[in-house]
Amino acid sequence: MSGIIDVSNIIYSYIPVAIILVVAFLMPPVTMFLVKQLSPRSKSPVKYETYEAGSVPTGSARIQFNVEYYLYAIAFVLFDIEVLFLYPWATIFREPSITIIATIEMLIFIFVVLFGYLYLIKKEALKWQK
Amino acid sequence: MINLTLLAPELTLIGTGLAVLLIGLFLGTNAKKILGYLASLGVLVSLVLVLMSLGREDMLFNDTLSFDALSQFFKLVFLSVALLVSIASIKYTEGNSHTEEFYSLMIFATAGMMFVASANDLIVLFVAFELASLATYALAGFEKKNPISLEASIKYFMIGSLSAALMLFGISFIYGATGTTSIPGVAENIDLLLGSPMGLLSAVLMIAGLGFKIALVPFHMWAPDTYQGSPSVVSSLLAAGSKKMGFVAAFKVFMIALIALQAEWTTAFAVLAVITMTLGNVVALSQTSVKRMLAYSSVAQAGYIAMAFVVMSKTALAGAILYALSHGFMKAGAFIATAAVVYMVLSEKKDSETPDDIDNFRGLGRRMPVTALCMTIFLFALAGIPLTAGYMSKFVLFASTIEAGLVWLAVIAILNSAISLFYYAKVVKYMYFLPSDGEKITEPIPYTFAMLIAVIFVLVIGFWSEPFLYWAMEAAKVLI
Numbered sequence: 001m002s003g004i005i006d007v008s009n010i011i012y013s014y015i016p017v018a019i020i021l022v023v024a025f026l027m028p029p030v031t032m033f034l035v036k037q038l039s040p041r042s043k044s045p046v047k048y049e050t051y052e053a054g055s056v057p058t059g060s061a062r063i064q065f066n067v068e069y070y071l072y073a074i075a076f077v078l079f080d081i082e083v084l085f086l087y088p089w090a091t092i093f094r095e096p097s098i099t100i101i102a103t104i105e106m107l108i109f110i111f112v113v114l115f116g117y118l119y120l121i122k123k124e125a126l127k128w129q130k
Numbered sequence: 131m132i133n134l135t136l137l138a139p140e141l142t143l144i145g146t147g148l149a150v151l152l153i154g155l156f157l158g159t160n161a162k163k164i165l166g167y168l169a170s171l172g173v174l175v176s177l178v179l180v181l182m183s184l185g186r187e188d189m190l191f192n193d194t195l196s197f198d199a200l201s202q203f204f205k206l207v208f209l210s211v212a213l214l215v216s217i218a219s220i221k222y223t224e225g226n227s228h229t230e231e232f233y234s235l236m237i238f239a240t241a242g243m244m245f246v247a248s249a250n251d252l253i254v255l256f257v258a259f260e261l262a263s264l265a266t267y268a269l270a271g272f273e274k275k276n277p278i279s280l281e282a283s284i285k286y287f288m289i290g291s292l293s294a295a296l297m298l299f300g301i302s303f304i305y306g307a308t309g310t311t312s313i314p315g316v317a318e319n320i321d322l323l324l325g326s327p328m329g330l331l332s333a334v335l336m337i338a339g340l341g342f343k344i345a346l347v348p349f350h351m352w353a354p355d356t357y358q359g360s361p362s363v364v365s366s367l368l369a370a371g372s373k374k375m376g377f378v379a380a381f382k383v384f385m386i387a388l389i390a391l392q393a394e395w396t397t398a399f400a401v402l403a404v405i406t407m408t409l410g411n412v413v414a415l416s417q418t419s420v421k422r423m424l425a426y427s428s429v430a431q432a433g434y435i436a437m438a439f440v441v442m443s444k445t446a447l448a449g450a451i452l453y454a455l456s457h458g459f460m461k462a463g464a465f466i467a468t469a470a471v472v473y474m475v476l477s478e479k480k481d482s483e484t485p486d487d488i489d490n491f492r493g494l495g496r497r498m499p500v501t502a503l504c505m506t507i508f509l510f511a512l513a514g515i516p517l518t519a520g521y522m523s524k525f526v527l528f529a530s531t532i533e534a535g536l537v538w539l540a541v542i543a544i545l546n547s548a549i550s551l552f553y554y555a556k557v558v559k560y561m562y563f564l565p566s567d568g569e570k571i572t573e574p575i576p577y578t579f580a581m582l583i584a585v586i587f588v589l590v591i592g593f594w595s596e597p598f599l600y601w602a603m604e605a606a607k608v609l610i
Contacts, residue, residue, distance in 0.1 A: 118152070122156075
């Protein structure tokens, strides 16, 4: 029985990956070495600021975000991903044999997502409390 | 037009889950009690729908879901456990403002388990597995203010995600070599995996990934902590339901897809089964927390069921499948009985840190007679005393092991069974023979009701096991 993928050749198809791997390992040291050799070096107090050509940073870099921010972020990511499911639907939607059933399925899906939104509002997850 | 009537149980269940979640939003805390009844009703309807579809066989959605005797049998196991848990939880969630989340998560977990039972494609299997897992991670940490519950949830989540990653890695190797994720398709193209190191690697990864869910030793570390820390009703869903999901997935992956690699994985399962049952039973001996003891006993029972992967005969598989059903009732019942005791202890001493300690079972025969009697029956059934479900399933499983010529394995299993009687009987001794100065307690009706249903089934399967054994045989025929 012949398979779908020829296993005996599978190793050879990875040769380009191996080349990229070698190049990737060589690239940083080589370029860093070249930059060090070629670039002029200057030392001044401005050089050691966080943003050499930008505004002067204020306060500590370690600040705590309000935990509610993450609730927003998670809710956003969820709905963002849900929209992704609309793309495959949109590409086949015009085929006559599938239009009705696909629309019904998508409506069910959207309603389930809508339930989630309702849940978020009711649970006051989107209310910013200080 | 595809035949959606076969999918009716799952659709009912998911509909109930959404309805519970939505209705709960508009109810006050005290009125949320009806959600428990609603959820139990939904699970019951779904159970009846599965019973009505018994004997029908079909494939849905481009052969990604298969409906056969095996999937229907396991769906019955999951739904029975879910029914017991949801009835018992009516009491547990009383006065809790998050009742709707509890029930909808429990229902979605059950739906995930049912889809695992039907899955005929590795991707569908994985997604359904994750549906059930994610819902149970949240359930394990349901007592948000209780650090032990949170610890249980985090441990379960960490190890669960690791095992999911391993499983997905295994699936990717199988797909890479055979070019398909369909379970029968993998079996057809198995030549491509045979003899290549990828086959061995994917079998090992799948054993590890599924072994975590089943809690086979050495992948069991999370189980005692999680079962002990989670709310008792959730432990009962985890031990009785989620573990069986691991088994049905393992049956599908190993017995159907990777059957040609049998030589590779049989030895692994033989070693794992022996270590699992021995370690589970020996460690359970010294536990003082009843939930932890039940957790280790659950690990040990997984070892018995895993024997079916070694014996590989139709009778052995039927025994394992019957064991899954009986263990579902016994273990769910035992955890619910513990939940009743925990409820009793907490209602007397609000900030007790070890409400499931064996000392709290002192004199339970007098304080909570029905709970104590049910607990005794569950414990004896778990030990495999005749006339209970545990005996019948152990008998079929062990007899088939001897029949297959694996006498050494059967001897180890029987010795282990004897060890286990010690720690089960210890709880019975505490309940009936040690005095306590506590008052007699009115037993909470939902817990009692759930326990009585479980007791009836434990005894019915023990006394009149032919129809159940026949079902299990039909289910085993799907695999071999």
